């Protein structure tokens with residue numbers, strides 16, 4: 527039977543953390559499902575890892591709906607959530623509802639929106655309409671051009687305070703889950719402590735209730751991955767089922783709290799912060815002087 531939101535809460539209550547991976551097609555969905563990955567995210571990262579674009583901005587609601595239907599057909603057990611892409615919800619709560627319905631009808635069990643207090647009215651309308659919502663704060667990839675690159679967020683106290691306040695606004699609006707991306711460990715811990723949402727980290731903290739990675743990153747297919755990426759293909763043995771083994775290992779390490787280690791989060795270890803795109807982490811723009 528397909529995993530429900532309450533089944534995820536029950537797993538957490540039993541002291542086990544939640545594993546999430548992005549997934550975009552039925553073939554991988556079947557293997558990740560067999561590996562015991564709790565939740566599959568049809569991320570707008572598909573614009574980059576599937577479509578080969580240099581940001582997530584061109585991804586459309588139709589793109590996400592198509593890939594959601596593919597994933598749902600491949601996975602019988604995993605909880606499935608889908609990203610609402612750039613421009614599909616910012617206009618109004620009515621626009622958000624219209625487009626969330628498209629993803630739910632494609633088979634998603636939850637939709638994910640980047641943003642904080644400014645999208646609270648939309649989160650409210652979705653949840654009142656019976657659509658479970660996952661928020662997404664910290665580094666919001668759809669804001670890449672405003673941010674000047676894929677940069678760690680919340681290093682200044684005022685920014686950290688705003689991120690915590692945004693998380694609380696998202697919770698008050700009715701969201702059930704929250705992705706926290708690329709913030710210092712201490713900021714992610716504040717969000718986890720100051721909300722009751724199920725928190726899912728990526729470059730955030732081992733204190734989160736779960737972790738997410740982009741599938742292509744954990745399979746070692748990304749040229750110059752971010753610091754928070756762990757390549758789970760490194761340790762597989764030659765049984766002919768390498769992806770299944772890698773995904774199983776990831777699920778076990780997340781569940782037990784082994785991943786992420788200090789080397790996969792920001793602000794706990796010193797060292798290189800070379801970006802995914804070398805010295806320039808902004809699509810189409812030179813960005814010297816990346817943050818540390």
Ligand SMILES: Nc1nc(=O)c2c([nH]1)NC[C@@H]1CN(c3ccc(C(=O)N[C@@H](CCC(=O)O)C(=O)O)cc3)CN21
Pocket residue numbers: 571574575582665667676677678708740742743748751752753754798799800801802803807816817818
């Ligand atoms: N393959 C892939 N993996 C992702 O995790 C991902 C995407 N694509 N596309 C959309 C966003 C973009 N993301 C990114 C991309 C780069 C960094 C990165 O290189 N971070 C630097 C720190 C940069 C700084 O603060 O100076 C790092 O070294 O980790 C982080 C998140 C996360 N998302």
Ligand SMILES: CC(C)C(=O)C(=O)O
Pocket residue numbers: 548567568569570571572609705707728738739740
């Ligand atoms: C990295 C995750 C959280 C995401 O939003 C995506 O893959 O689009």
Ligand SMILES: [Mg+2]
Pocket residue numbers: 569570571609667
């Ligand atoms: Mg996304």
